[in-house]
Amino acid sequence: xxxxxxxxxxxxxxxxxxxxxxxxxxxxxxxxxxxxxxxxxxxxxxxxxxxxxxxxxxxxxxxxxxxxxxxxxxxxxxxxxxxxxxxxxxxxxxxxxxxxxxxxxxxxxxxxxxxxxxxxxxxxxxxxxxxxxxxxxxxxxxxxxxxxxxxxxxxxxxxxxxxxxxxxxxxxxxxxxxxxxxxxxxxxxxxxxxxxxxxxxxxxxxxxxxxxxxxxxxxxxxxxxxxxxxxxxxxxxxxxxxxxxxxxxxxxxxxxxxxxxxxxxxxxxxxxxxxxxxxxxxxxxxxxxxxxxxxxxxxxxxxxxxxxxxxxxxxxxxxxxxxxxxxxxxxxxxxxxx
Numbered sequence: 028x029x030x031x032x033x034x035x036x037x038x039x040x041x042x043x044x045x046x047x048x049x050x051x052x053x054x055x056x057x058x059x060x061x062x063x064x065x066x067x068x069x070x071x072x073x074x075x076x077x078x079x080x081x082x083x084x085x086x087x088x089x090x091x092x093x094x095x096x097x098x099x100x101x102x103x104x105x106x107x108x109x110x111x112x113x114x115x116x117x118x119x120x121x122x123x124x125x126x127x128x129x130x131x132x133x134x135x136x137x138x139x140x141x142x143x144x145x146x147x148x149x150x151x152x153x154x155x156x157x158x159x160x161x162x163x164x165x166x167x168x169x170x171x172x173x174x175x176x177x178x179x180x181x182x183x184x185x186x187x188x189x190x191x192x193x194x195x196x197x198x199x200x201x202x203x204x205x206x207x208x209x210x211x212x213x214x215x216x217x218x219x220x221x222x223x224x225x226x227x228x229x230x231x232x233x234x235x236x237x238x239x240x241x242x243x244x245x246x247x248x249x250x251x252x253x254x255x256x257x258x259x260x261x262x263x264x265x266x267x268x269x270x271x272x273x274x275x276x277x278x279x280x281x282x283x284x285x286x287x288x289x290x291x292x293x294x295x296x297x298x299x300x301x302x303x304x305x306x307x308x309x310x311x312x313x314x315x316x317x318x319x320x321x322x323x324x325x326x327x328x329x330x331x332x333x334x335x336x337x338x339x340x341x342x343x344x345x346x347x348x349x350x351x352x353x354x355x356x357x358x359x360x361x362x363x364x365x
Contacts, residue, residue: 031080031081032079032080032081032083032084033078035081035123035124035127035128036062036120038127039119039120039123039124040055040058040059040062043123044058044119051213051214051215052215053191053212053213054213056191056257057112057116058116058119058120061112061113061116061117062116062117062120064092064096064103064113065084065089065092065113065117066079068088068091068092068095069083069084069088069092072088072091081124081128081131081134082134084117084138085134085137085138086134086137086138086140086141089114089117089138089141090141092113093110093113093114093141096109096110096113097110106146107144107145107146108146110144111143111144111146114141114143115143117138117141118138118139118141121134121135121138121139122135122139125139152281152282152283152287152290153287153290153291153293153294153295154278154281154283154287154288154291155277156295157275158271158275158277158278159184159291161271161274161275161278162180162267162268162271162278163177163180163181164271165267165270165271166180166267171237171239172250174229174232174233174236174237175233175237175238175247175248176263176266176267177229178229178230178232178233178247179193179247179260179263179264180263180264180267180288181225181226181229182222182226182229182230183260183264183285183288183289183292184288184291184292185222185223185226185292186208186210186220186222186292187288187289187292187293187309187310188210188289189212189213189257189285189286189289190257190258190260190261190264190285190286191257191260192210192211192212192311193247193255193257193260194245194247194254194255194256194257194259194260195211195245196208196210196245196246196247197244197245197246198234198244198245198246199244200246201230201246203227203230203231205221206221206222206224206227207219207220207221207222208220208222210311212311213311216311218308218309218311220309234246239252240252241253241254247260260285261284261285264284264285264288265284265285268283268284268287289310292309292310293306293309293310296309
């Protein structure tokens with residue numbers, strides 16, 4: 028039982044982090060994804076091994092896994108920050124094991140000695156208004172998936188939301204009567220944002236005409252009629268950034284990602300002299316206290332006036348309205364297999 032990796036990993040992710048440490052769902056998902064990658068890598072190193080045990084995750088394997096994460100040729104090409112995030116998840120698990128499985132303590136001590144790499148904080152690249160226009164011109168809005176992708180891109184820019192926050196959006200997240208959206212961010216904090224009318228129009232058209240039927244309540248639905256993960260959202264953004272880069276040299280020269288749309292939102296606000304603390308509240312930064320009680324009575328007038336300054340892309344709706352008038356033809360289970 029002491030070497031039962033599946034059992035201990037389930038307890039760590041589902042009980043310890045959630046109930047005893049009160050970690051946010053976003054952090055738990057990040058830790059889960061780190062172990063998905065680690066176990067996949069560990070099994071790939073031992074072709075005859077079908078089920079990993081705790082003893083298979085020794086310090087040598089962990090070090091090799093971390094190196095593979097950064098390897099742009101043979102591995103995933105992750106940056107140092109991502110590598111450190113994966114290591115933080117591994118450290119947390121082996122600290123947990125050292126308390127609950129004393130026999131693992133020597134192995135845990137060697138793994139906990141693996142250091143984090145130093146990294147410098149570099150602001151994400153943002154897009155100019157012209158570059159944003161090029162990006163939003165890439166989806167083929169005449170089809171259901173293209174219209175959905177365009178809506179995702181516009182929403183990411185308009186709201187400054189993170190990929191996970193967009194993936195977590197539900198039908199009930201939107202109040203179309205008041206043109207607002209409730210976003211649940213890190214630390215289970217909620218923030219209520221007003222949306223620009225052009226964005227609301229895209230969201231309503233997607234919901235009414237293009238959204239696939241699904242038993243779930245999540246707003247954006249993928250090709251398998253299921254909810255998106257943050258990786259799915261990132262894949263969509265990466266696809267259109269690459270397409271836009273082919274026709275816009277300045278875009279091709281930048282290092283861009285899904286987070287770049289969040290940074291673009293903040294940059295355009297800042298360039299329009301929007302007060303800094305309002306930007307922090309808008310983005311749901313950790314340093315700003317955001318609670319449900321605050322948003323219940325908040326006056327959204329200052330936020331609404333932001334749009335008069337930096338103007339989200341109204342041209343997107345005008346470009347697709349003629350198309351829209353045309354009739355259209357259109358968890359944790361993986362642990363059980365450890």
